[in-house]
Each structure stands twice: as C-alpha cells, then as structure tokens.
Amino acid sequence: MKVVKFGGSSVANAQQINKVLDIFNSDKERRIMIVSAPGKRHPEDTKTTDLILQLYEKVIEPSDYQQQFERVIERYADIINHLKMKTSLLEDFTRTLHQYIQEFKQHHPRLLDALLSCGEDFNAQLIAAYNTSCGVPTRYISPMEAGIRVTDQPHNAQILETAYAQLFKLRDYEEKLIIPGFFGISEQNHIVTFPRGVSDITGAIVARGVEADLYENFTDVSGIYRANPAVVHAPEIIDEITYGEMRELSYAGFSVFHDEALQPLYKHRIPVVIKNTNCPEDPGTRIVHDRDIDTRTVVSGISCDKHFTVLHIKKYLMNRQVGFARKILGILEDYDISFDHMPSGIDSVSIIMRSDQIKHCENEVLTTIRNQCDVDELSIDHDLAILMVVGEGMHRIVGTANQITTALAQANINLKMINQGASELSMMFGLDLEDSDKAVQVIYDQVYVHEI
Template sequence: MKIVVKFGGSSLASAEQFKKVGKIIKKDEARKYVIPSAPGKRTPDDTKVTDLLYSCYGQAILEEDECEENFESLLAAIKKRYEEIISGLGLTLSLDDEFRTIRENFSKKIGRDYAASRGEYLNGIIMAAYLGYEFIDAAEVILFDAAGNFDAEKTDKLLSKRLAKTERAVIPGFYGSMPGGKIKTFSRGGSDITGSIVSKAVHADLYENWTDVSGFLIADPRIVRKPKSIDVITYRELRELSYMGATVLHEDAIFPVRKEGIPINIRNTNSPEDKGTLIVEGTCRKPRFVITGIAGKKDFASITVEKAMMNSEVGFCKKVLEVFDGNDISIEHMPSGIDTMTIFVHQDEFEEKEQKVIAGIHRAVEPDFLELESDLALIAVVGRGMRATRGTSGRIFSALAHANVNVKMIDQGSSELNIIIGVRNHDFETAVNAIYDIFVNTMI
C-alpha cells in the first residue's frame, strides 16, 4: 500500500501545525511520500511566505537604497518564520547556507519563479528532517521544456526511476526546472499538481490532499449558510465545478491521477478524523442528493448573433469564433439555436475590444441582428444523479422563478452531467441559494 500525502500552506504555517501533520503521517505506515507547500497564514491578518518571497524579490531587483533596506527586512522576516518552526519542532537544523544562496540568487535577478519556489523548498528541508525522510529537490525530478510547459512523459520516467530506489521521501510542491536548471513554477496552488504527478509515478493506491477544510462542499459557504459536504465526487464532476470556480483543489491536479485511476481524498489537517471527500474515476455509490455541487462566476458579457438559415451556412460558427480568436478573447460558453448563437466571454477581456469584435462579426457573417448584454453570471449545477432524475431543469426553473430570478440562459450538456444557467450579476447569490434549497434542503 502506497499513499502520497500533500499538505497545504495552512497545514504547515507553524510548528504546531507541523506537529499535527507529523502525527497524521506517522499514523499510517503507507504514507510514504510527502509533498509540502510553503507556510501559509497563521492568523487571518498574517502573510503567506510565498507572498513575502514575491515582495522580497521585488525589492531585490530594484536598485534604490530604500529598496535594499526593505529587501533585508523582508528576508529577515522570512528567515524568522522558518527558524520559529525549526525551534518549535526541537530540531538542530540550520538554514543559513540556503539563505545565503537565496540572497546571492536574488541579487543576480534569477527570476520570480525561483523566488516563489523557495517557500516549498525550505519547508521540504524542514519536513524531511522532522520525519527522518529523504529530501528530493523537485528541481531534480519535475521537468519543464524550453518553452516552460510541463513535460509529463520525461518527468514520469525520471521520477519513477528515482522513487523506485527511495522508500520514503519529501518532494516540495509547486515547482520544477527547465533545461539548463532554471526554476519554473506551476500556477498558484500548484503543489496539488506535484502531489498528483508523484502519485502517478509511484503507482500510489491513494493520493491524500490535506488542507483546512473537510473536503468539498456542495456550494460556496460564503454564499450558502453551512452547506452540506460531498462524500464522493467523480473526476468529471470535479472538473466541471473547478472550471466554474470551486477552488479546494487545483483543476490540473486531476489529469495525472485520472490516467492511473488513482483516487484523491481531500482531508482536513485540523479534523483528521473526518473522512473528507473522495474523488474517483467512477462509482456505483448513489449520491446523497440529485446534484453533487453548485459553482459559478460573475462578470460575463454575452454576444448574440442572429441570422436566418444560419444552420445551413457551412462554417458559420467557425467564422464567428475566429473573430474572437483573432482578438485574443477566450470563450467561456456557447449555447446555440437554429438561427442564433450566443457567446459568453469575460467582460473585462471583452470591453476594450468590443467594437473590433462587432465589426469583425459583421464582416465575417453579415448577421441579421447582433445583441450585447453585460453584468451576467454563470452558474453550473453538476451531478451524476441528474441522469437518472426526471425534471431537473424544471425544478431549477421553478426554484428560480419562486426566488424572482430572471433566467437569461439555460443549457444542458449532452452528458447530462451539468446544467449551465445564466443570470444577472445581482441575482447570483439569490440563484445559488434557491438551487441549493430545492435540491438539498427540501430533500433532507
């Protein structure tokens, strides 16, 4: 049995949190490979070490006396954070050499990715010393190509070979290296991806992702009061929810383990007895509710293109989409009818180029009518239980009508796994609560 465990920044923010993590790891002999994040916030008004590193590097690359003082102050604050953790754990570890190297590399303006990665790197050294595990620098085993894209195939071969000789190891999350050794990071939250990559490389039986919440919730607790948790969710459901704003797990962390059929378990470091949420390829378990989750985003604009006999005009949709592509505008959603198609885009991306897009569409397809709307929100209602349940869309319409929410758009994917609803920004929270209430509260 092999379990890979990843711990988020809040789980490793202090010596006290480190001790909780140590107990969790030692409780199960199968927890052989550990992926730590950089120390997070100790209190709500605290600063994450990664953010301190970004600020510190920002001061280092400026050549003013005041910036030199700020750099020294920030570097000292970062070093103090780690020394407090080391002292609290009773370790005789010194990071003086590492901080000398960091100072030299910052002065050489080696790059923001290098600066940000040092949070995980240093925490990995401490974690390895605390557990008595081997430390493996992620720069040696997580590879990116010359263009900065993650090289999955080379990484898997190298990492598999390295870990086959290592029974227990700590591999820092979030970063790797490009040809020549330059440090490259994933996007924020990328330690989740590292954990997934390591899980695939060692053919893990389970990937545990420990954070400060007991798994996924059906809805955002900032919108819905005390939403229920999700026991089991499929990769496909998670992908839909992550894309629409659910942020417990980095959405790209799904892909490496999905190929191997390795389940992910989202757990709570502060409540280790909670089972959390299990993320799987597929399951025969019936969900507690018809829906698995609700997620959404605000601030979209829609462009509706109408033309008689549009469906018989070969290449019509392609021509319209090429206008957006030519203006570097990404498309979020695209419902269509017989003579109409509507494109949803991020409003802030679209506003400054809207007249170019309008002119481009007129030239490309000569529409009969073109309409713009702004300040829209998209809500995804996701659930494998919807396939076997009649009238799901009708219940959504009923719930929103009862809450006096005007539906601008509703679209169900052919997989019957999700339904996308468009509403006004100001109706977003009301709509999410109404949908949650009809599918969860009325079923309890």
C-alpha cells in the same frame, strides 16, 4: 502506497507541522509527502508566497529590498526556533535567495519563478530535516532529483510525459520522502512554476508517477461542500464524487482542489481523498472514476462563479452559412481569447468568456466581428454569473431540470440562458450577478432540503 499533500494552512507554523508529521508518520503506506509554502498563521497574517512576491517587486523596481528579504527569512526562522532546530538551514536559505537575485535580476520571468519556488522548497527541506531529527528517516527530494521535468514557459509549467518513468523510481527509496510542490525543472534546467500557484498539481503528478493506490490531499476543511459555505449555511459535505463532477465544480468556483490536478489522475483511476489536517479522523471526500448514485445524490454540488461576459450574435439563416462559427472563433483566437460556453440556436449564438479575457480589447473585437462576419445584431453583456448544477445521475431522473428552473422562477430569478452539456453531467444557468448567491441557496434548498 499513498502520496500525501499538505496545503499552506497545514504547514503554516511549528504546531501545524507537528500535526502534519503525526499524520504522515502514523501510516507506513504514506511514503511521499508534497508540501506547500507556509500559509497564514492567523487571518491578518501574510502568506509566505505573498512575502516573496513583495520581495520580487522590490528587486525589479529596483529599490532597497533588504527589509523584505529579511521578512521572508523570518517566516522560516520562526518555525525553526519553535521546533528547536539548528539555524544552519537559514544560512542555506539566505544564500539561495541571494544567488537567485544575482543570477536572474535582469531576467524577470526567470527571477519570479526562481524566487516563488523557494516558498515550497525551503519548507520541504525544513520539514524533512525536522522529521529525521525526531527519529524518522526522511529524505528531502528536489524536483530535479525526483525527475519532475516540465516545459520551459515561465509560470506555466506542464509536465513532460517522459518524466513519469523517472518518477516511478521514487518507489525504490526506503526513507520517507518530502518533495516541494508548485514547480518543476525544464530540460534547459530552469526552475518553472505551475500555473496558479498550487501544489495540488505536483501531488497528482507524483501520485501518477509512482502509481500510488491513493492520493491524500490535506487542507483546512473536512472535505468538499455541496455548495459554498459562505453562501449556504452549514452545507453537507460530499462523501464521494467523480473526476468529471469535480472538474465541473472546480471550473465554476470550487477552490478546495485545483481542477488541473485531476488530469494526471483520471486516466489511471487513482482515487483522491480530500481530508482535514486538523481533523484527520474525518472521512473527507473521495474523488473517484465511478460512484453509486441514488435519488439523494443525483446532484453532487452547486457552484457559481462570477465576472463573465457574453457576446450575443444574430444572423438570419446562420445555420446554412458554412464556416460562420469558425470565423467568429478565429477572431477570438486572433485576440488571444478563449471561450467557456457557446449555446446556440439556428439564427443565433452566444459566446461566454471570462470578463478579463476581453476587457482590454472589447471594442476591437466587436468592430472586427461586424466588419468580417456581416451579422444582423451584435451585443455584449457584462456582469454575468454562471451557475453550475452538477451530477452524474441527473439525466436518469425525470424532472430534475424542471424542478430547478421552477424553484428559480418562484424566487423571481431571471435566467438569461440555459445550457446542458452533451455529457449530461451538468446544467449551466446564466444569470445577473446580483442574483447569484440567492440562486445557489434556492437550488440547494430544492435539491437537498426538499429533495428531488
């Protein structure tokens, strides 16, 4: 059994939906499809999800939202008309939107989740009805019927472990199934969306629940590039990558596949393949538990993310002071700040975090650390970029780190910090924001053009 997920660009209009169904119907093992809300039809277009966000903002102002309401419905009307379907579904969609607005207009977090769910939910209903009308028995399955039970915190759904037993029953259906992505149903029967607005997570949850042999994630690129194609011209596509490598690259800016979507899959070793809806014959990138490593694929990829902040703390004999790190981290916890990296020496520690974590309380945090931790020096740097060089085999090849740092030095790129994780899966480099793109290009040339 294969579970298939299609992203927003893959289901943006009638033409794309026909492509999607050709792919879905061409393989009898593709039994379950997860769909996103319609994405952009052209570069100047607006995603359906953004149209719904604009509707939500009009509702809560409050102001006249009828025009924005109609824009949402028009997106689906355009698809239905081009597919020559009956318009009765539009009446259902209109009724559902009105119902959610009336029911939750005084409860804004619930209203937002309910409205946002409509993007995927309406599209799943539409595509299932169209596929059935084309002679392929297809059933729309709502997250409630599927058993996608989640926690009850708005905009931050987490799957409940008990849901997987119910999801396994999806194997019993004879028809092809289409399920909307992005949201689940809490035990209190509230609609709750997954964080960051992606359907990748739903696809991974369903793939694990039905114990799929493969999870196919279709998007608008033919796999995962070894570096950002907006920075490096025509980078290679990765043939195969491990869950751990993908997690590291996703963290540092690779957006093709959501890193949280790996969590339901890796323990059960369900492989993933990233494929292109517009070129389905391309092999794509496989994400697996283990991979073969040769000298050409020691480094899987290079990614760089921006807008980090680093706290530099120095204290003489820090290493002998029991509980010092706990005090520092306790202060960050008090201000609801999580950290990403914490390289340290015997008398110093640097704490790296996303800039948006601390920007609202920077002065308060610094004052509290000075008052409670008796530090010798305390400073903060903004506009830091974090560059990750990721590869399962780097620790096996002598001189990998040396070649990378030498290439950066020859390009006159100053490194503010270097850190290698205990797993030896990745190397992290902190550098100035203005050097980030140049650094990615330099390392790519060193690794893949000159070869390590």
